[in-house]
Amino acid sequence: MSQPAIKVNGVHKSFGSLHALNGIDLTIEQGEFFALLGPNGAGKSTLISILAGLIKPSAGNISVMGFDVVNQYQQARQLLGVVPQELVFDPFFNVREMLRFQAGYFGRGRENDAWVDEILEGLGLADKAHTNMRKLSGGMKRRALIAQALAHKPPVIVLDEPTAGVDVELRQMLWEFIKKLNRDGHTIILTTHYLEEAEALCSRVGMMKQGEIVALDSTVSLLNKFAGKNLRLTLGDVALPVTIQSLVRNQEQGVFTFALSDMAQIEFVLSVLRTANIKVIDMQLSEADLEDVFLSLVGKSS
Amino acid sequence: MTSPKTTSQASLNATFRGPWTLLKKELLRFWRVAFQTVAAPVITALLYLLIFSHVLEGHVQVYDGVPYTAFLIPGLIMMSVLQNAFANSSSSLIQSKVMGNIVFILLTPLTHLQFFVAFLFAAIIRGLVVGLCIYLVAMWFIDLTIVHPWLIFAFALLGSALLGTFGIIAGIWADRFDQMAAFQNFIIMPLSFLSGVFYSIHSLPPFWQKVSQLNPFFYMIDGFRYGFFGKGDVSPLISLSIVGASFLVLAWITLKMLKSGYKLRA
Secondary structure, three states: OOOOOOOEEEEEEEEEOOOEEEEEEEOOOOOOOEEEOOOOOHOOOOOOHHHOOOOOEEEEEEOOEEEOOOOHHHHHHHHHEEEEEOOOOOOOHHHHHHHHHHHHHHOOOOHHHHHHHHHHHOOOOHHHHEEHHHHHHHHHHHHHHHHHHHHOOEEEEEEOOOOOOHHHHHHHHHHHHHHHHOOOOOEEEEEEOOHHHHHHHHOOOEEEEEEEEEEEEEHHHHHHHHHHHEEEEEEEOOOHHHHHHEEEEEEEEOOOEEEEEOOOHHHHHHHHHHHHHHHEEEEEEEEOOOOHHHHHHHHOOO | OHHHHHHHHHHHHHHHHEEEEEHHHHHHHHOOOHHHHHHHHHHHHHHHHHHHHHHHHHOOOOOOOOHHHOOOHHHHHHHHHHHHHHHHHHHHHHHHHOOOHHHHOOOOOOOHHHHHHHHHHHHHHHHHHHHHHHHHOOOOOOOOOOOHHHHHHHHHHHHHHHHHHHHHHHHHHHHHHHHHHHHHHHHHHHHHOOOOOOOHHOOHHHHHHHHHHOHHHHHHHHHHHHHHHOOOOOOHHHHHHHHHHHHHHHHHHHHHHHHOOOOOOO
């Protein structure tokens, strides 16, 4: 059986008295499109930094396709492409030079140029290949940063919030390209704040909170398990009957959002309102999304 | 998708191509701004040469039969070699750290030894290029004899390696540009100015002669100058041993720092 793309075993990380990671266990199989979600400070970036060898774990270990990221770091890093969260660049060089250098560090030479061209094309950077990194716009710098992580054609690709501050057009282009890479067999691991992205793209999701994984399942089953329907009722300035108060997830200026598991609960809410003589001014019903799961798991007390 | 065979082939390529790529990048980095990294130190050395030779020629007795200007030139060349070797590795590292782009190197399979060798050779080459340019320009002013060319080369090579290594240590240690400036202003500048570039230490009172002998820069300058005139304040073999041993000690410290990930990997 093939090795998992990523295997995380009991990883702890402390920075002084701060416990950033408290025993993370996680296995990501080859070919997966996996999302790691969590609020700021949940430990996602710390976990990715340990995976990338940028910081060392206090305990536990991580392997990439069977290679330990500390003891066999050369093999592990060959297999890994990491897009850092910070928008960093080297002002001395142009895009193509940077990609050639990056591939060169991994032992790739001119034979890799066709792949570099493919990345430039796929990320819409072809006409910027000879532009100095300094002169690129923010969005273009972000593309170049992603291109650099892909330059050595790694089978496992980690994108740490790649779409933060990126316009819609680039986001779509980026995801088309990443989806193609995933179809070609690359394992993709993504952290994002845009939950709809994770929902649309990723087959499996891990949610982190305060250095722990609080949910780990397929996207579909998470949605089934945690969420049902959202009922948005515009009721005006009223006092809700006690029996349905616990079902309210959000209340804002007379608009109440109820998180409900099935149709019977909808009927129940409406009948309680009718009995209490509360008039429904407007009503919307929607399926719950990953954001609801996210909020119910990590949002409220974080 | 990636068989063990292709993985081992890739790691074999990485052994040579990886550090070679890093060296190439480091060389291009200073060459792109050669006006600042090569031309500027050549002009500075030339100004020292013009001013000091004008003021002191005929007033200062150094070695018998060696005019002061001729005495001064090897010292200025070596001082520039050393300062520029230090500047190359230290400024590249501090810039990469402050800009954050050092992450591009930290994410690669490059070993600590490969990292060290690439930065070291880039520093040596920058030092030698600057030194050679000053030598070529100085030839316009005075006809310099060369008695022991291999000594000149050995001291330039070892001296730039020593300062290049020291630059790596400074670049790793410093977190901010002002800390790096402190390294330059409080260590490199005093040590290079008080090393006998502008005078023979035999012209100093005995106490200051002893103090000068504690300065490793003195041995690099004196040994380098010995290559030109066949004369020096101490034996070139003693100087060569001291410079070589200092390089080995600093290289060992640097490799330890890099291996432990000190200040680079938390």
